[in-house]
Amino acid sequence: MNIDKTLLVIIIVNVLVSIKGFSDQLFFDKYKFQIGAIKRGEKLRMVSSAFLHVDYLHLILNMYVLYIFAPQIILNLGVIKFLIIYLGSLLAGSFYTMSFHKNELYYSAVGASGAVAGVIYAAILLNPDMRLIMFPLPIPIPGYIFGIGYLLYSIYGMKNQIGNIGHSAHLGGAMGGYVFTLLVFPEIFLHSITTIILLGIPIGLLLIFGSKLRS
DSSP: OOOOHHHHHHHHHHHHHHHHHHHOHHHHHHHSEEHHHHHTTOTTHHHHGGGOOSSHHHHHHHHHHHHHHHHHHHHHHOHHHHHHHHHHHHHHHHHHHHHHTTTOTTOEEOSSHHHHHHHHHHHHHHOTTOEEOOTTOOSOEEHHHHHHHHHHHHHHHHHHTOTTOOHHHHHHHHHHHHHHHHHHOGGGGGTOHHHHHHHHHHHHHHHHHGGGGOO
């Protein structure tokens, strides 16, 4: 599969910034997402943290998922709309994380997961019949079911603080991917209304009842 130049640049920037962070703890600490620092005015962290990763496995997984799903968006919507979705999802993940953990001054996170979650959701909206694997199920399932399951698991994970994973960034990113896809490609309402409704239900519930997830 030929890789679009814009997507290649995004992947290269993620790799270079992450490798710098692996070997330079001061650099990593300066640009990671941290509630207290952001509240002190270091807003750049809300973007820069999305280009840092914890380790090579974290980096490779995010870049692999991006490599798989992003071309579907670029092919259908073009580079500019893809960038709007990617960057919009990145910011949505950061803002939702900031909102959810606003009283945890030492909460920190890194990774492109929010932007990648938005790309996954956008790809599913554009192609709801795609078949995806969701562990532990051994068989491919329709994309819209994967999307709902992904969101529900992230809600559960955020509520119960499962693993060292930024579930709130996943949720914010998924919401960003959903909203920005509808904004840049409103024609989708003409042929994917059922998928829009199905994927929108858990997002709507999260927005209404999200405050109850805080322990």
